[in-house]
Amino acid sequence: xxxxxTYSEAISLLNTCQSNAATIEAIRKSGGRMNEYAVAEMHxxxxxxxxxxxxxxxxxxxxxxxxxxxxxTSAFTERILRTHIPGGKIGLYTSPHLCxxxxxxxxxxxxxxxxxxxKYFFEVWEKLENDPKTLTPQTPQFPIYxxxxxxxxxxxxISERITATVLEVGIGGLYDSTxxxxxxxxxxxxxxxxxxxxVLGNTIEEIARNKAGIYKKDVPALSVVQDQGGEVLxxxxxxxxxxFEVIPTISPTPLGLPGAHQLINxxxxxxxxxxxxxxxxxxxxxxxxxxxxxxxxxxxxxESFVKPLAETRWPxxxxxxxxxxxxxxxxxxxxxxxxxxxAEWAFDGDRKPNVLIFNCSGGRAGESLLNELLATGSxxxxxxxxxxxxxxxxIIFCTNVTYTDGHFKSDLDAKAIDPxxxxxxxxQNALRDSWIKLNxxxxxxxxxxxxxxxHAINIVRGLGEKQVLVAGSLxxxxxVMEVAGLQDALSMV
Numbered sequence: 001x002x003x004x005x006t007y008s009e010a011i012s013l014l015n016t017c018q019s020n021a022a023t024i025e026a027i028r029k030s031g032g033r034m035n036e037y038a039v040a041e042m043h044x045x046x047x048x049x050x051x052x053x054x055x056x057x058x059x060x061x062x063x064x065x066x067x068x069x070x071x072x073t074s075a076f077t078e079r080i081l082r083t084h085i086p087g088g089k090i091g092l093y094t095s096p097h098l099c100x101x102x103x104x105x106x107x108x109x110x111x112x113x114x115x116x117x118x119k120y121f122f123e124v125w126e127k128l129e130n131d132p133k134t135l136t137p138q139t140p141q142f143p144i145y146x147x148x149x150x151x152x153x154x155x156x157x158i159s160e161r162i163t164a165t166v167l168e169v170g171i172g173g174l175y176d177s178t179x180x181x182x183x184x185x186x187x188x189x190x191x192x193x194x195x196x197x198x199v200l201g202n203t204i205e206e207i208a209r210n211k212a213g214i215y216k217k218d219v220p221a222l223s224v225v226q227d228q229g230g231e232v233l234x235x236x237x238x239x240x241x242x243x244f245e246v247i248p249t250i251s252p253t254p255l256g257l258p259g260a261h262q263l264i265n266x267x268x269x270x271x272x273x274x275x276x277x278x279x280x281x282x283x284x285x286x287x288x289x290x291x292x293x294x295x296x297x298x299x300x301x302x303e304s305f306v307k308p309l310a311e312t313r314w315p316x317x318x319x320x321x322x323x324x325x326x327x328x329x330x331x332x333x334x335x336x337x338x339x340x341x342x343a344e345w346a347f348d349g350d351r352k353p354n355v356l357i358f359n360c361s362g363g364r365a366g367e368s369l370l371n372e373l374l375a376t377g378s379x380x381x382x383x384x385x386x387x388x389x390x391x392x393x394x395i396i397f398c399t400n401v402t403y404t405d406g407h408f409k410s411d412l413d414a415k416a417i418d419p420x421x422x423x424x425x426x427x428q429n430a431l432r433d434s435w436i437k438l439n440x441x442x443x444x445x446x447x448x449x450x451x452x453x454x455h456a457i458n459i460v461r462g463l464g465e466k467q468v469l470v471a472g473s474l475x476x477x478x479x480v481m482e483v484a485g486l487q488d489a490l491s492m493v
Contacts, residue, residue, distance in 0.1 A: 005122050007114035007117055008410065010118045011101060011411055013125060014145065014148060017143065017148050018144075018413070037136055038175045039175060040135060041134075041135050042180050046151065046180065048127055048128055049155060050127060051154065051155075054182055055158065056154060056158075057183050059154070059158065059162055059167075060162075060163065060165060060185050061166075062081075062164070062166045062186055062276055063167050063187045063214050064187070064188050064189075064190070065168075065172070065173045066189050066190025066192065066211065066224075067193040067211075068261075068335075068337060069264065069265040069268075070168055071094055071314060072262060072317065073188065073190050073266075073269050074092065074166045075092075076257075076265060077269040079313075079492075080269060080309070081164050082308070083307070083308040084277055085164060085282055088164065089107055089161065089162045090162070090163060091106070091153070091157040091162040091164070092105075092107075092166045092168075093106075093150070093157075093166070093167050093168060094106075095149075096475065096478075098478030098481055098490060099478050099481055099482045099487055100490075101411050104149060104153070105149075105152065105153045109491075109492040112156060116156070120155055120156045120159065121152055124155050128141065128143075129142075146177060150170070164185075169214065172207075172213070173213040174209075174214075175213070184214075185276050185280065186219065186222065186272050186275040187219055187242070188222040188247075189212065189222070189223040190264070192204055192208055192211065192226050194207070204228040205229060205232050207229065208229030208232035212236035212240075215233075215236055215242040216240060218242070219243075220242070220243055221237040221240075221243060221245070222272060223246055223247065224249075224264050225246055225248060230246065249263055249264055249267045250300070253266070253306060254309070254310040256309065257317065257318065259341050259345050260341075270302070273305065312492075313491065315490045315491070316330050316332050316474055317330075317331055318330075318341075318345045318346075323485075325465040325466075326466055326468055327466070327468065328468055328486065329351060329353055329467060330471075330480070331469075331471050332472075332477045334360055334472055336368060340376045342373070342471055343374075343375075344376055344380055346377065346471075347381050347388075348380060351467065353467045353468065354391055354392050354393045354394075354466055355394050355466045355468040356395045356469050357397075357456050357468060358396070358471055358472040358476075359398055359427070359473045360431070361427075367438065370431070370434055373471070374388055385439075389439035389441075389442055392442075393463060393466065394448065394460075394463060395435050396448045396456045397427075397432050398452060398453055399427075399428060399451055399453075400412070400476055400479055401452040403453075403483075404454045404455055409479075412475065412482065425450075425451060429449045432448075453479040453480055453482075453483050457484055
């Protein structure tokens with residue numbers, strides 16, 4: 001019987017490449033390396049699907065990594081390049097997705113279609129299937145999930161003759177599957193911080209060294225001003241023969257992404273875009289403030305960058321969506337720092353969330369994350385944490401399982417969740433206990449630990465007019481958008 005080559009079948013096969021919870025933990029502890037052959041294996045997979053590393057140079061890559069803000073920086077950069085390359089095709093590869101896997105691979109801001117995803121997926125899959133010999137006995141015939149999607153993105157962008165590619169690193173830099181492009185046009189590193197799961201090492205210096213692995217010989221190596229780790233970035237850049245430059249923060253300007261922290265991300269995007277357009281000889285207007293050289297472009301903003309910066313969209317991050325009587329406030333923040341930024345946005349002005357839907361990975365300190373949300377929110381509102389807590393009507397801690405029958409939408413299937421944790425709602429009940437501990441006067445009957453996102457939506461639907469903050473996990477945000485029928489909110493165009 002001939003194999004079906006539909007989008008649904010492609011996602012089913014892709015999901016067989018997901019790592020389970022134990023493997024994910026091993027990857028995190030190894031700093032994304034898994035083994036010494038990580039990059040060599042990726043090169044071998046690339047060969048199997050018919051490409052040489054040098055073929056990737058035609059994608060004209062802007063390569064971006066960092067601990068915080070790399071997705072937002074990628075979104076700003078993509079929007080600027082799309083505006084400045086008329087008739088061009090701008091590829092954007094990011095992770096994770098919110099509702100559909102194909103969101104990770106965009107052309108001119110739009111996810112590739114289901115038909116295109118299926119077509120290109122099976123072209124990659126069948127070449128891997130027909131060449132079963134692997135680099136080492138431990139190497140799987142089919143690469144793990146993120147590697148396979150990276151290969152697919154390369155194949156899509158080459159096949160579609162992409163003009164420029166904004167490539168976001170998955171984990172780290174040095175050993176990441178995106179780090180096989182021999183000569184990007186420009187590379188950049190966003191703000192560094194301790195990753196929430198001790199990925200890449202236990203110090204900022206170890207993290208910086210790994211992230212700086214994307215710096216290449218003779219390729220401009222940019223970084224935002226770092227609180228820590230900046231000297232390590234400079235050291236690695238010099239060792240790799242990459243011209244290093246620290247990018248100062250631009251003057252305040254209207255941005256399409258809310259939050260004071262976005263100015264740092266926009267600054268790097270302005271510098272990356274300026275370098276790219278200059279190197280590739282695309283015209284753009286001079287900065288709004290006088291400058292004498294390309295290296296000073298970030299002292300002001302090129303006039304033609306102002307509009308795309310203001311029009312940038314990045315779904316699921318500090319995003320407000322109105323749906324009938326419900327105001328949804330989405331932010332996938334999942335670290336102390338990002339939840340601080342989330343709270344500064346979510347409790348600002350007319351936003352006063354009175355329902356919280358929250359989840360986080362089992363290994364994270366749920367109580368500290370919730371405490372940060374309350375502490376920053378109460379400061380923003382000028383009240384105590386206890387007073388802020390009492391403003392909530394209902395608190396819902398749910399798993400990332402999509403539906404009440406225990407099934408995931410196939411695009412959202414997550415084998416990385418510990419089945420024991422899932423079946424006993426271990427994380428959700430621990431979060432519930434943490435909330436009650438932080439808010440001892442809060443009615444425990446209004447703090448729910450539920451088994452699916454659909455359970456959570458059903459509770460919200462029965463509450464009437466509410467402002468609902470969804471945070472703690474991008475997977476959760478995507479699942480809520482899916483179940484609540486908010487797919488239109490995913491547009492970047």
